[in-house]
Amino acid sequence: MTVSNRTKKQAKEAQDVLFSGLNVVENGKRRMLTENERDELIAVLALRERPEALSVESLIPKGSFSERLCSFFKETDASYALPLFQLISMASSFLTQTGATIQIPGLNPKRPILWTIVLASSGSSKTLATDKVAEMLQPQNTENPIHMFPTGATDAQWIIDLAENNGSYWYQDELGQEFNKINKNPTYARTKQWILDAYSNRPISNRTKGDKEKLVITDPHFTLLGLSVRETWCDCVDVTSMLDGFCQRFNYVIAEPRTDTNSFDHFLYFAGDNIAEWQDKLCEIWNALCAQEGASTPYQLDGGVLPYLEKWWHGLKNDWGDGVLPISFIRRTGFSILSYLVVLQFLLGKSNRPIDLETAKLATKYAEYHFESTMIMIREYGLTGRGHVEKVVSVRDSLLSKGAMNVTVRDIQRKLSKNQGKELTKDRIAQILKVLDRLSREPDLFDNSFWNEGSDVEARRTKLEFLEKQYAPLHEQIEKREKWRNDKRIQALLKSYRKRKNVIVAVSEGINLHDNVVRLVSTDKDLKDPCDLVTLDNPQLGDQSRSLR
Structure with missing residues (x-):
């Protein structure tokens, strides 16, 4: 074989590899994806989505402040993920700015910093919902101000802004467009x-032509919440940026649309006789x-927490191992749990x-x-090989459900149309099947009884229904205890806060506290307010209309 023919053959073989059009930048040079990187993408695209996993209901404890805040958005069509993660980010920012850390023996103290990106559909009121939370919790002359980071600057100004506002809260609307500028515009590149x-807690520095001294930030840190349109995220941030680190x-947060309502149910938002009082209570x-x-x-951590987290981490291999999600994402999200521990302990009133x-x-x-x-965000990239992976997965599942012990390349080819056969070459099918076979698992506890339920999605739904039926009474009791516990915590916090505030006011006004007894909340009747009455399960909204979006 001549050198020319060998080169042509190698080029053809390269084209037969899935994702051959994708490149990543490494050490300033572009290269093709490695075999492991291609396998990771195949695994992500092959995995069945679980819409129920994107419900934020399990993230909102009954009776907690998180539930009370999200209940304020009951009579809107905004996803509860929007106010929830604005609250999480604001709590992370407040704690970071006031000096909170988590202490683990052997490790340096860690600030509860969170960097979160929320993807929501266009027209989903994402900016309105997050702005409303900030407006309620940070009114004018607020007692607990959160310092904000300026936005929209070039890289030269960005580092100056961070030097002047180190530790601040970077809230960025249309983050996808901002990242697009950082990736493509030279004035934002650094x-x-x-x-x-x-x-990585490394110092950053810069020196412009007019500066006599270099600007150095030895401990750069900030919290971040970015919003972006889900449908355009992949256009703003290409797959290279997703893979280069x-x-x-x-x-990441996928703010799924609500299923209990839609935009046409709500003409006006946030107006009514009780809205101002409700906001004041929150x-x-x-x-x-x-x-x-x-x-x-x-x-500090209680004695059993670290062993619990270690056991949880080891157990992730069963659900997320074998390339289901690139380990780089899993590792960094897993590490963010240390920040969540502080933020959630604070929001539950247990600091x-x-x-x-x-x-x-x-x-x-x-x-x-x-x-x-x-995982869902990565799947939504318009990857060249996505349709190929999904087709092979579909055909393979169909053959296995009909009793096939294993599926070969030839079995897949027989089920393809002429046009599909041209695109899905033998090498591409073999590449996909290799990953799918690696992802195959032994039957679990339920598979003996649910193995014949059809597709993976149908089997999963059947398992969930079975578990819900078996554990519904116990789950209801757990939720009741959780609500009672969180209600009591909030009552105790309010009692302490009001007492301390009344003392401060009395002292500032020269009042003799023995002659001016301030009656504190002491009965269930006194405790009732819009926050107590309204939960996700019990909307007592009264007569209200809502302001325009």
Whole structure:
């Protein structure tokens, strides 16, 4: 074979490899994906989506402040993920700015910093919902201000802004467009490396032509919440950026549309006689959380928390191992649990106690929610090989459900149309089947009884229905206890906060506290307010209309 013919053959073989058109940048040079990287993408695209996993209901404890805040958005069509993760980000920012850390023996103290990207459909009120949370919890003359990071600057100004606002809260609407500028516009390009260095707690620096001294930030840090349109994210941030490490530093949220309502059910938002009072009550609880004992101090772990987290981490291999999601995403999202432990302990009103198993279990739910969102986000990229993977998966599942012991390349080819056969070459089918066979698992506890339920999606639904039926009574009891427990915590926080505030007011006005007794809330009747009455399960909204979006 001549050199020319050998080169042509190698080129043809390269074209037969899935994702041959994708490249990543490494050490300043572009290269094709490695075999492992291609296998990771195939695994992600082959995995069945689980819409139920994107429900935020399991992330919102009954009776908690999170539930009360999300209930405020009951009579809108906004996804509950929007107010929830704005609250999470604001709590992370407040704690970071006031000096809270988590202390683990042998490790350096860690700030509860979270970087989160929320993807929501266009017209889903994502900006309105997150802005409303900020408006309620950060009114004018707020008791607990959160310092914000300026946005929209070139890289030269960005580092100056960070030097002047280190530790601030970077809230960025249309983050996808901002990242697109960072990746493609030379005047924004250095921001990317500075963000990576800030994530790794490395100093960042810059010197312009007019500067006599170099600007150095030895401890760059900030919290971040970015919003972006789900449908255009893949156009703004290409797959190269997803694979080169930059976008793997963030936790992802897919804000699924609500199923209980839609935009046509709501003409006006947030107007009515009781809305102002309701907002004031939510703000008061937030201030009580910020004022709780231990809120801004080092947080410690209870004895059983670290062993629990280690066991949870080892167990992830069963569901997320074998390339289902690139390990780089799993590792960084898993590490963010340390921040979630502090944030959730704070939001549950338990800052004066060591972080316990209740908080740890909730933190793992947040991590797994981010895993699911990340997987779906990656699937939505317009990858050349996505249709090929999905077709092979579909044919293979069909053959296995009909009793085939294993599926070969030839079996797949027989089920393809003429046009499909031209695109799905023998080599591509073999590549996909190799990964699918590696992902195959032994039957689990339920598979003996549900093995013949049809597709994976149908089998999963049947299993969920079975579990729900078996454990519904127990689950109901657990939720009742959880609601009672969180209600009591909030009542105690409000009582302490109001008492302390009344003392401060009395002292400032020169009032003799013995002659001016301030009656505190003491009965169930006194405790009732819009926050107590309205939960996701019990909307007592009264007569209200809502302001225009």
